[in-house]
Amino acid sequence: MSTPAPDPAAVPPPGCPAHRLYGPEAEADPMGLYEKLRAEYGSVAPVLVQGDLPAWLVLGHRENLDVARTPSRFSRDPRRWRDMQEGNVPAGHPLTPVAAWQPVCNFQDGHEHERLRAAVTDSLERFDRRGIRRYVMRFANQLIDGFVQTGRADLVTDFAEPLPMLVMTQLVGMPDSYGPRLVEAARDMIKGTETAVASNAYVTEALEQVVDRKRVAPGRDFTSWLLEHSASLTEAEIIEHLRLVLIAAFETTANLIANTLRLVLTDRRFRANLSGGHMTLPDALEQVLWDEPPLTTILGRWATGDTELGGRHIRAGDMLLLGLAAGNSDPEIRPDPTVPVHGNRSHLAFSGGPHECPGQDIGRAIADTGIDGLLSRLPDLELAVDESELRWNSSLMSRHLVALPVTFTPRGATVTAASRLPRPAAAPQAAAPVGRQTAPVPLRPARRSWWARLLGR
Numbered sequence: 001m002s003t004p005a006p007d008p009a010a011v012p013p014p015g016c017p018a019h020r021l022y023g024p025e026a027e028a029d030p031m032g033l034y035e036k037l038r039a040e041y042g043s044v045a046p047v048l049v050q051g052d053l054p055a056w057l058v059l060g061h062r063e064n065l066d067v068a069r070t071p072s073r074f075s076r077d078p079r080r081w082r083d084m085q086e087g088n089v090p091a092g093h094p095l096t097p098v099a100a101w102q103p104v105c106n107f108q109d110g111h112e113h114e115r116l117r118a119a120v121t122d123s124l125e126r127f128d129r130r131g132i133r134r135y136v137m138r139f140a141n142q143l144i145d146g147f148v149q150t151g152r153a154d155l156v157t158d159f160a161e162p163l164p165m166l167v168m169t170q171l172v173g174m175p176d177s178y179g180p181r182l183v184e185a186a187r188d189m190i191k192g193t194e195t196a197v198a199s200n201a202y203v204t205e206a207l208e209q210v211v212d213r214k215r216v217a218p219g220r221d222f223t224s225w226l227l228e229h230s231a232s233l234t235e236a237e238i239i240e241h242l243r244l245v246l247i248a249a250f251e252t253t254a255n256l257i258a259n260t261l262r263l264v265l266t267d268r269r270f271r272a273n274l275s276g277g278h279m280t281l282p283d284a285l286e287q288v289l290w291d292e293p294p295l296t297t298i299l300g301r302w303a304t305g306d307t308e309l310g311g312r313h314i315r316a317g318d319m320l321l322l323g324l325a326a327g328n329s330d331p332e333i334r335p336d337p338t339v340p341v342h343g344n345r346s347h348l349a350f351s352g353g354p355h356e357c358p359g360q361d362i363g364r365a366i367a368d369t370g371i372d373g374l375l376s377r378l379p380d381l382e383l384a385v386d387e388s389e390l391r392w393n394s395s396l397m398s399r400h401l402v403a404l405p406v407t408f409t410p411r412g413a414t415v416t417a418a419s420r421l422p423r424p425a426a427a428p429q430a431a432a433p434v435g436r437q438t439a440p441v442p443l444r445p446a447r448r449s450w451w452a453r454l455l456g457r
Helices: 024-028 030-041 061-069 110-124 129-145 156-160 162-172 178-191 196-216 222-228 235-266 268-275 281-291 324-328 360-377 450-455
Strands: 044-049 053-058 152-154 297-303 307-309 312-314 319-323 392-394 399-401 405-407
Touching: 024 030, 024 392, 030 044, 030 324, 044 319, 053 061, 053 324, 061 307, 061 319, 061 324, 110 222, 110 235, 129 156, 129 162, 129 360, 152 156, 156 162, 156 235, 162 178, 162 222, 162 235, 162 360, 178 196, 178 235, 196 222, 196 235, 222 235, 235 281, 235 360, 235 399, 281 360, 297 324, 319 324
Parallel strands: 053 319
Antiparallel strands: 044 053, 152 405, 297 319, 307 312, 392 399
């Protein structure tokens, strides 16, 4: 049976601003744009990405799972992208770093994907979860010691962003001294600044050095296990997968930590639930994964042939974006998004199917353990600005909390100066917290907070 021809009305005209996934409207209120598209088009909407290139944004929960779980129809290999084949995506295009083919498992299908994916998952599964949590507590305490005596901090730049990278450098097998500089480089790469290319070169050089060292002196770390895996990865494949794990863990886990901390500091509904013992910290993390997934969309999938999805005609080579945040708010599965979701992990935060995030348990462990440690040491954390003053930066794939300034009772550090984190060689000066400036916080007796009651401390 032949597949119906594409419906011309389903494809937006070039330059149509109403359907752009970039620009002021998308950056100011991405969720509002998703709902606008859902009301107009249903579960699959025609959109434009950077350069006014056409794509399909999958908005429905069921449709997202359909795309993620059927690689025979929707491939992860970007070499199928028709616009790329026709020369419409130049080398310097903003999407090239995330859409150009690389020798990594998430850009492969079939046997090659299984070979590379097995090396990653087998190596990740060798970690002792208790050992990971010890790393998290070690670095969390060192980060907290950096600001605990001041009575104020920005929990994004001082805690949520550096913690995942510092832990992952240990899991990869890098010395402690690499951590702070890799945090700066990863942040620079993701923001796409003028120095992003240089930062990318630094990350590559650092990974090449660690691979060289582990060939000579292997250890109990991710790099060594990739080197010895029966999949026989090439050096290029090892380096690219190390980069993938480092950057993905940094981006997603930093967002998860920041979003969860914002929730517990601002949402009275959850504050009451937590203090009453009706919701644990892992429950709060899952709620954030529903409401504010670390990645709002995933780019991309490419149709292997003409097909249909959500009533739309998809042509071979069309690009699709998995709408993780939009799918999580699909009215068909969440008629009332204000109702808390307890014990339900059917969200799309980690995608699904054969390309589901292999490191999600490690990400959860870093976030859960790090936040628990922070709130245990600083139980009287309070937001230093009005909630309305918080700001976000949005991009095609994610939404970042810019800053989360807090105040608390100043306390003493718990580690010696010799064991504190090394500083990067040329670290930029820390920016002032977003929002109104506050006077120095006077010393006062520490209060027993709702977090202390929850944790039994």
